[in-house]
Amino acid sequence: MVLAHSKSLLRLAASAQICNKLQVRHALPSSAHQYMVSSNRKWPVCLQKFSTKTYISISETQQSDLNITSAKQESEILCTKFSDGTSGEFPYCWLRDNCQCSQCYDHKSFTRRLVLDDWNENDHPISIQLDGGGVIVNWESGHISHYEAKWLQERAFTPTSRSIKRQELALQKELWGPDVAIKSFEYNAVLNDDKVLLEWLINMEKTGVTVIKNTPRKPQASFSIVNKVGFIKPTHYGTHYPIRNKIGANSLAYTDSRLGMHNDLPYYNYVPGIIFLHCITQFTGPGGENDLADGFWVAKYLQQNHPEEYKTLTETGVYFWNKGSALVAQETTEFYKLLNIPMIVLDKEGKPIRVNNSQLRDSYLDIPVEKVKPWYNALRLYNKVMEQESTRLKLNNGEILVMDNTRLLHGRTAYDGAVGERYMDQVYLDWDEALSRRRVLQEKYGSCYS
Structure with a gap:
């Protein structure tokens, strides 16, 4: 130099x-x-x-x-x-x-x-x-x-x-119909053994539904598993939701009425990804069962057998909304959620990445008048296929039904709240946190867990 x-x-x-x-x-x-x-x-x-x-x-x-x-x-x-x-x-x-x-x-x-x-x-x-x-x-x-x-x-x-x-990025989905065998896991094993936690996360990602057994029968017991994975997803209802029959309820979930096939909070653009429905006390009489359907299986069935109706459901935006006031301290004082989104949302390759359905559909339809009747025909078929391709289960005390809220459609049969109690505690987790934990654990334990 x-x-x-x-x-x-x-x-x-x-x-x-x-x-x-x-x-x-x-x-x-x-x-x-x-x-x-x-x-x-x-x-x-x-x-x-x-x-x-x-x-x-x-x-x-x-x-x-x-x-x-x-x-x-x-x-x-x-x-x-x-x-x-x-x-x-x-x-x-x-x-x-x-x-x-x-x-x-x-x-x-x-x-x-x-x-x-x-x-x-x-x-x-x-x-x-x-x-x-x-x-x-x-x-x-x-x-x-x-x-x-x-x-x-x-x-x-x-x-x-x-x-x-x-x-x-994402594991291959395993679609299922009414003959599905839902895999179950032990609460303590998921909580204390990372290999079991990984197996559970993989099953959730692939099938969209699992049951966690022998959970303590106390409110917020599911928090431990959510916190093991990531963080609780709050909504305008707060961080968790004691689901039981209430007088003057601000949600049909807080009644003993039948709930049609739906996913939770479809009016959220960033919809809660995973639902933890913890059964603290199950109604002992007839009713209170959960109906479950794989929305991606339903979408595939419609695409193969009813392509015109499928096209309508993937292209027509629907207004979902929720408006109200808080009933308990942890809820947002007032809320007004609104989203326009198709019943079946596709990715860039034309594959379903999210399904929507709820009685919280707004009466507004942002479509030309001549398309209203064909859309209702498609919607009716959509719900009919959900029902015929669904499976039914009744949770036992201490079980958590875990559902992929972007994929799974679930309903509830009516029960008589004047005769007995049905007490569920619910909390949400975002998929981003679950996918992150799955990848971290796969790096730790190897790709054999996939």
């Missing part, structure tokens, strides 16, 4: 202490894990003033047996072959955006340091070389990136790699 640059180097070295332990060197690094990066870029600020090239030490990452056996530059893509016989293609724009050096990526927070205007969208490699099982890319901008073989293979744009990531 020439003497003219000595003052700049001293200033750069001083600034390096706050830039991820940047190490200024006068010669090429001897370690294969030290790479040259261009300092004339927007980030970090301490490097903006200097056009000299510096060297940064990158901590050695976990090595694997997988290697890159060849790497070839195409016009816009890096083509690689791996030692297990697989291959991958990686666009340069993606590679540059996902550089793993400490200047570009914070490995402690798993966060990209770069913002898009930190790098040139047309930056291309001037050379590539295989190193330590991975590949080094020398960019036109002067930046140098290193990518491990295993890291690249996991992110390859192949059907296999993409499918594996989708399974991490």
Whole structure:
């Protein structure tokens, strides 16, 4: 390094202490894990003033047996072959955006340091070389990136790699009809054994319904399981809901009347994901049973057998609402919830991701008059199929019926509240928390739990 640059180097070295332990060197690094990066870029600020090239030490990452056996530059893509016989293609724009050096990526927070205007969208490699099982890319901008073989293979744009990531995102659903055998779990085992907790979470995600047995018969006993997974989902009814026959009830759930097939709170855009219905005291006479139907099974049946009605149910928005005042201290004083949403909500691939149905439908319909009758025909068919494809159970004291509220439709048969008591305690959990806990436990115990 020439003497003219000595003052700049001293200033750069001083600034390096706050830039991820940047190490200024006068010669090429001897370690294969030290790479040259261009300092004339927007980030970090301490490097903006200097056009000299510096060297940064990158901590050695976990090595694997997988290697890159060849790497070839195409016009816009890096083509690689791996030692297990697989291959991958990686666009340069993606590679540059996902550089793993400490200047570009914070490995402690798993966060990209770069913002898009930190790098040139047309930056291309001037050379590539295989190193330590991975590949080094020398960019036109002067930046140098290193990518491990295993890291690249996991992110390859192949059907296999993409499918594996989708399974991490969400497990494959197992649809069911009236002959379903609902899996049960022991309360203490779910609460105290993480492997059982994981098995229960997986069953919930796949089937949408389980029963937890031998729960203490006291209010809020289900809180322990919810808190083991994540956090309670509050609504305008509070954090939990003692469901029993009440005089002057502000919800049909707080009566002894029959409840049609429904999901809870469909007027929420971010609907509660999982329902915990804890049976503290079951009504001993006839009535008080729960009817359950898999809404995704119902949707599939309609799509295959009644495509026009299915199309109507997926395209027609319906107003769901709830309006009222609090009856107990934990409830919101006044509330007015309103949402317009189809009965069957599809994802970008045309698969159901949420079903809705409730007696809390508003009388407003935001559709042309000529579509009203066809919509009612579709709605009637929708409910008929729910009933015929449902199963019925009556909870025992100390059991929790756990339901996927985005998928499961449930109802209740009427009972005589003047003769005896039916006392349920209910609480909600968001799916984001349940999915997060499932992924954490799968990383801990392995993919055999899936």
